Amino acid sequence: MASLPSSSSLQQLPYRTPLTLLSPVSDNFVNLPISNWLRRSRFKCSAGQTGFFGKLGRLIKEKAKNDVEKLFSGFTKTRNKLAVIDELLLYWNLSDTDRVLDELEEALLVSDFGPRITMKIVESLRDDIYAGRLKTGNEIKDALKRGILELLAKAPKTELRLGFRKPAVVMIVGVNGGGKTTSLGKLANRLKNEGAKILLAAGDTFRAAASDQLEIWAERTGCDIVVAEKEKTKASSVLSQAIKRGKEQGVDVVLCDTSGRLHTNYSLMEELVACKKTISKIIPGAPNEILLVLDGTTGLNMLPQAREFNEVVGVTGVILTKLDGSARGGCVVSVVDELGIPVKFVGVGEGIDDLQPFDAETFVDAIFS
Template identity: 50%
Template structure:
């Protein structure tokens, strides 16, 4: 039997029979209509946080205004070279910077850019094109098969904010009416389970039962089994041990965790989200490449955007690996994990001048 994939905009089947599903929907008000409304409202409210979070990267891009103030169509190649160098300065990377600049060049050569402001709009549109090229960032793939929860596996290197991000994800889903189970699959780091339990308490999530001295694959297998048996869990969020992307043995263990989840539930995990620390700049590209090859990353969560001037590096990840950004972290509060929307992100980097 195949696994149908749903999204936050197409719905979620969460119970064993249609009658029980309707009963639970009435009781807990978790339905498609509410979910869509919550996401639309959050997207609108998130704009200010995204803008503030991108401040350091935006400051590094102020040279664009000076470059475009001297725009002359007859000397457009010189201007485009300066724009490309500016993008390199915020870690867009050589390939992504060239692709964005080529997009602007194509618009100029088609006669669409007569003024510096026209070029500015073309630059923003070209970046949006790259960010959208990997697919829809605004949906999360969920399990539509009756009687089973959706399983989301969260991976990343040590120190990237993975466990904290998982807690913020729990808050996001809970706001939409979903009942969440959190899985302490990080069995390597001391106190990781305690940290996750604190987030579970704060967000109203359920902690899966995790006996001590249990291997991470077994922890995740047991958690999915428990969630299925309970029948009231909508989403399972599985934490994993932080991995050094260049440590083959650790990456192999992470592959084993994914296989354990799939063994218990066909088609799971339904999303594999990679947490990337925005302050690492283009170093995140190698991380994303290795994790993607090992466990099939389906989406990126960019953290610590508010603490870096190198936020443009995420454009390189999308461009070179074709993995969409799903969320960005712009602060420490639970509300500071924002849904990623390409136009809003680019508007935050290049706001309209007063």
């Protein structure tokens, strides 16, 4: 196990060229380090999301809209499952409505939109068709897409909410095998590429190879890392060391890995509560984000996990992984509708750049193109 680095050994990674930006508190100008891209784009941040962090979160989301090819490719299997809808609507006529809607319902269920969502969408379409508000197959498809967007609007804040105080702290939680540590590494890479200084905290002290895996990601992304000095170190202790080090070193974001655990394991879930309390003692109001990593291949089976994690630690966002290998893309809508938690990132491939910020309109276009 690697030893905990000293303060002096942590590499000072310089920001890109400083840029004058509006202060989050007043109209005075202050010098804040940020990526060169922002030289050409200055915009206000939403409440509670100020300065560098607000612009960082919005930049990531804006770039995602310009990188839709990966998202479209990642949802190929779901899109292929739903392609039957186009075939159904191509020759639709009013007398054939019930049969077409029954088959549309089946297509949505197979893609894991869930019974409640599916019935709500289908019955709304049925009412509009028989009321004469939808008269063509294209109108029905457009109404279907609008209905899904309305459901996703229940949790609209899909950008990272990193507050205004450095370092921002993000906890990554989830069950074993869901892609938690890999998602953390990919998120570190994305933030680092936008000019943020990142510190990784190896808080998974339960799994033997977890720290080694995260150290590989630290090397791969060029980020510093804090690991336990010895075996059986408490996760909260590692996170405490990392956050204190982050404050000393002027780090922008501390990404905290945690041990994977079954949502039914009470003692391990309580450990997450202890980690959260430790973080908030050092930085009031932190962690800024608690991101739950869910395996997209499990479909609707992920919902009990999400409910339990949310009840215990208060999940602020979801990362859905492995969606490129699944035809269950409808689970994205189920998570938002059932829990009211925004999906913030989706994993659509194995590459380091394949963790994509979630955008509702792009998602709907990707599965119903």
